[in-house]
Amino acid sequence: MKNTIIFLSIILLQMNSFSQIDFNFNKVDKSKYRIAGEVVNLPDTSVLLAYYFGGKQYATDTAYSKNGIFVFEGDKELDGGMYMIVLPNQLFFDLVISEQFFSFSTILDPNDQNSLINNMTFSQSKENTPFYEYLKFIMIKQNQAKVLKQKGNNELLANLDIEVKNYRENFEKKYSDLFFTKVLRATQDPILPDPPKNLKDEKEIQLFQFESYRDNYWINVDFSDKRILRTPIFFNKMDTYLNKLTVQHPDSISKAADILVRYSRLNKDIFQYVVSYITSTYERSKIMGMDAVFVHMVENYYMTGEVDWVDDDQLVKIEERAEKIAPNLIGRPAPPFVNQLGMPFMKDPEGKIKRLYDLESKYTLLIFYAPDCGHCKKELPRVKKVLDTLTSTNILDKKNDVSVFAVQTEFDREKWLEFIEDQGTGDWINVCDMQTDPDGNPAASSNWRDQYDIYSTPVIYILDKDKNILAKRIAYNQISQIIKREEGIE
Numbered sequence: 260m261k262n263t264i265i266f267l268s269i270i271l272l273q274m275n276s277f278s279q280i281d282f283n284f285n286k287v288d289k290s291k292y293r294i295a296g297e298v299v300n301l302p303d304t305s306v307l308l309a310y311y312f313g314g315k316q317y318a319t320d321t322a323y324s325k326n327g328i329f330v331f332e333g334d335k336e337l338d339g340g341m342y343m344i345v346l347p348n349q350l351f352f353d354l355v356i357s358e359q360f361f362s363f364s365t366i367l368d369p370n371d372q373n374s375l376i377n378n379m380t381f382s383q384s385k386e387n388t389p390f391y392e393y394l395k396f397i398m399i400k401q402n403q404a405k406v407l408k409q410k411g412n413n414e415l416l417a418n419l420d421i422e423v424k425n426y427r428e429n430f431e432k433k434y435s436d437l438f439f440t441k442v443l444r445a446t447q448d449p450i451l452p453d454p455p456k457n458l459k460d461e462k463e464i465q466l467f468q469f470e471s472y473r474d475n476y477w478i479n480v481d482f483s484d485k486r487i488l489r490t491p492i493f494f495n496k497m498d499t500y501l502n503k504l505t506v507q508h509p510d511s512i513s514k515a516a517d518i519l520v521r522y523s524r525l526n527k528d529i530f531q532y533v534v535s536y537i538t539s540t541y542e543r544s545k546i547m548g549m550d551a552v553f554v555h556m557v558e559n560y561y562m563t564g565e566v567d568w569v570d571d572d573q574l575v576k577i578e579e580r581a582e583k584i585a586p587n588l589i590g591r592p593a594p595p596f597v598n599q600l601g602m603p604f605m606k607d608p609e610g611k612i613k614r615l616y617d618l619e620s621k622y623t624l625l626i627f628y629a630p631d632c633g634h635c636k637k638e639l640p641r642v643k644k645v646l647d648t649l650t651s652t653n654i655l656d657k658k659n660d661v662s663v664f665a666v667q668t669e670f671d672r673e674k675w676l677e678f679i680e681d682q683g684t685g686d687w688i689n690v691c692d693m694q695t696d697p698d699g700n701p702a703a704s705s706n707w708r709d710q711y712d713i714y715s716t717p718v719i720y721i722l723d724k725d726k727n728i729l730a731k732r733i734a735y736n737q738i739s740q741i742i743k744r745e746e747g748i749e
Contacts, residue, residue, distance in 0.1 A: 289334055290332045290333065290334065291333060291334055291335050291336045291359060292331070292332060292333055292335075292336055292337050292359040292360065293330060293331070293332040293359070293360050294308070294330070294331045294332070294354075294360075294361060294362070294363075295328070295329070295330045295331075295361075295362040295363075296322075296328070296329055296330070296331075296344065296362065296363050296364070297327050297328050297329075297362075297363070297364040297365070298324065298327045298346065298364075298365055298366070298367050298375070299327050299364070299365070299366040299367060299378075300327065300366060300367040300368070300369075301324050301327040301346065301367050302324075302347075303323070303324060303325055303326070304323070304324050304346070304347050305321055305322070305323055305324070306321070306322050306323070306324050306329050306344060306345065306346060307320070307321055307344070307345040308320040308321070308322070308331045308342060308343075308344060308345075309342065309343050309345055310337075310338070310340055310341070310342045310343075310356075310489050311340065311341050311342070311343070311489055311490050311491045312340075312488060312489050312494075313494050313532075313536070314491075314494040314495065314498065316343065318345075319337070319342075320333060327367075336359055337356050337359060338356075338485075338486070338489055339356050339357050339438065339485075339486035339489065340355075340356055340438075340486045340487075340488065340489020340490055341353055341354075341355060341356075341442065341489060341490040341491065342354045342355075342356050342489075346367075350367075350375065352365075352375045352376060352379070353390075354387060355384075355386040355387050355390050355437075355438060355439050356489075357385070357386045357437075357438050357486075358383065358384055358385065358386060360383060361381060361382060361383040361384035361387065362381070362382045362383065362384075363379060363380065363381045363382070363384070363387065364378075364379075364380050365378045365379040365380070366378040373398055376391065376394050376395060376398060377395060377398070379391045385437070386437055386438060386439055389430070389433075389434050389437060389439070390437075390439045393430055393439070393443075396426060397423070400419060400422070400423050403419060404416060404419055407419065427443065430443070431443060431444065438484070438486055441481045441484060441486075441487065442487070442490055442492055444479045444480075444481075445479050445480045445481070445487065445490075445492045445493070445496070446479075446492060447479050448472070449471075449472060449475035449476060449478045449479065450475075451468055451471045451472060451475070452471060454467045454468065455467070472504075473500075473504045473505075476496070476500055476504060477496075477500075477519075477522055480492075480493070480496065480522075482522045482523055482524075482525040482526060482529055483525040483526050484526065485526050485528040485529055487529070488528065488529060488532055497519065497533070497536070500515060500519065501515055501516070501519075501537070507546075508548075509548050509549055509551035509552050509555075509588075509589070510551075512541070512549070512552050513551070513552050513555040513556075516537045516552065516555070516556065517559070519533055519537070520533055520534060520537075520560070531568050534556065534560050534565075534566065535568075537552070537556055538553060538556040538557065538560075538561070538577075541553040541556070542580070547589065547730060547731065547732070547733070548588070548589035548590075550584050550588065551588045551589065551590075553580075553581065553584065554581045554584050554585050554588060557577055557578060557580075557581035558581065558585075561574065561577055561578060561581075562578055562581075582709075583709050583710075583712050584712060586710045586711075587710065587711050587712055587720075587728060587731060588728065589728050589729070589730070589731065590727060590728060591727065591728055592725070592726055592727055592728075593615065593625065593720065593722050593726045593727070593728055594707065594710040594711065595614070595615060595616055596614075596615060596666075596690075596692070596704075596705070596707055597705065598704045598705050599705070604692055604694070604704035604705070605666065605690035605691070605692055606690060606691065606692075606693070607688065607689055607690055608675070608676055608679070608689060613664075613688055613690045615664055615726060616726055618662045618664065618688070618726075619724075620660055620661055620662035620724070621660040621661070621723075621724050622660060622661045622662075622721060622722065622723065622724070622729075622742060622745075623661070623662045623663075623664055623721070623722040623726065624642070624646070624661060624662070624663045624664070624719065624720070624721060624722075624738070625664050625666070625711075625719070625720035625721075625722055626639070626642065626663060626664070626665045626666065626687075626717060626718070626719050626720075627666045627668055627711065627713050627716055627717060627718040627719075628665065628666070628667060628668065628678075628716050628717045628718075629667070629668050629669045629716045630667065630669060630671065630674040630675050630677065630678035631669065631674065632716045632717065634716070634717060635716055635717045636678075636682070638717050638734075638735055639682050639684065639717065640682060640683075641735040641736075642663075642719070642735045642738065643682070643683065643684065645735055645736070645738050645739050646661055646663070646738070648739065649661065649738075649739060649742060661742070662688065663684075663687035663688060664687075664688050664690065665684060665687045665688065665689045665690070666690055666691070666692075667689065667690070667691040668708070668713060668716055670693055670701040672691075672693060675689075675691055692704050692705075692707065712732075718731075718732055719731075719732070719733050719734070719735070719738070720732075720733075721733070721738065721741055721742070723745070729741060729745065
């Protein structure tokens with residue numbers, strides 16, 4: 260009898276504790292969300308409510324725990340998705356936010372790392388109760404799998420895997436209307452078709468399987484539900500799709516981006532996130548040539564009027580940036596130095612017109628520099644040394660396999676001539692656009708600075724024999740590497 264009384268007392272204490280954080284949901288107040296929690300054994304401390312977004316976690320609310328009880332509430336509804344409660348000492352646990360009003364209770368046991376999940380209960384949450392039912396089952400099976408792996412019992416491991424798979428399938432059927440079920444499905448790999456019987460070569464079969472996987476990669480993701488953005492799933496899948504399942508070439512990435520954007524059109528928020536993320540990511544990319552993806556996104560989505568979430572001033576800046584980059588993308592012909600009438604204007608120190616496209620060398624080094632630029636004074640001698648090494652080591656057949664078209668960007672003739680003499684670059688094709696307007700002020704003959712995106716110096720381009728851009732904005736120590744690659748030399 261005594262044990263029964265003790266047992267009932269514990270239950271009553273737990274019920275009383277939980278009732279302190281329960282709600283009267285019929286109560287009318289200004290709160291748009293209220294999430295009450297209890298973590299037994301949690302010391303008085305601050306507790307964070309955070310959400311997943313873009314591969315990171317962001318705090319959205321703070322509460323103070325008193326005797327393990329705390330409440331998050333606010334006057335604006337929380338966006339749906341996966342959230343986390345962050346406790347001291349790097350402890351946290353996940354929640355699904357679909358409902359705006361619910362409560363939970365759990366126990367913190369310092370000797371049990373899984374205590375927060377194992378002891379979790381919810382009130383008024385249709386989403387989180389089955390979510391934690393799933394978590395608890397998976398934790399049990401993970402522990403069992405760990406023991407079986409240590410024993411090397413592969414047969415029982417295989418049976419355990421089947422059991423988990425069956426549980427998952429039944430869970431998805433039973434709770435098909437839950438957001439967590441959508442998250443669960445999104446983590447699953449697509450079912451691949453059998454390879455065609457005419458494929459015999461192992462490499463061809465692997466390629467078929469890879470392409471099938473990539474083409475069906477998004478099949479389990481619900482693009483109509485914006486809550487998927489606030490999970491760790493969507494960003495990770497997008498990152499894998501663009502960086503691991505797509506050939507790292509601007510054309511291939513642009514094509515993959517278009518596919519992803521097409522899927523995202525099912526929801527305006529997902530569309531906005533996908534377009535914005537890809538555009539900004541490849542605008543900032545440090546990998547040479549990837550700015551072509553940025554230009555592609557701006558030309559196809561910003562300049563077409565589909566982007567309505569950017570203010571007009573910012574939109575103009577983005578479009579102008581793309582217009583500056585577009586003429587000097589990798590693979591495109593280098594812009595000729597001609598004025599509006601199509602006339603060349605770059606002159607050498609003797610006043611003779613020099614045309615970039617008259618050069619017949621296998622490679623052309625196009626260099627932009629300023630005589631007063633301290634970095635130019637350090638970089639150009641290094642460039643000259645690299646070119647001398649390329650010819651002296653027979654990497655190139657002839658010395659004239661590489662021409663240098665060196666463009667001085669300023670307007671002081673004396674400093675220009677002095678620079679050429681000091682640097683020993685008289686054998687290069689040195690040119691300058693040193694024109695003046697009717698008032699005698701320096702004036703450029705065309706917008707060549709914009710065409711080559713010259714906002715600092717030095718800037719180095721490598722062109723092929725047809726004057727197509729092979730590389731741009733490179734350092735002196737990349738010149739040899741790029742030419743060796745083009746020559747097929749490892």
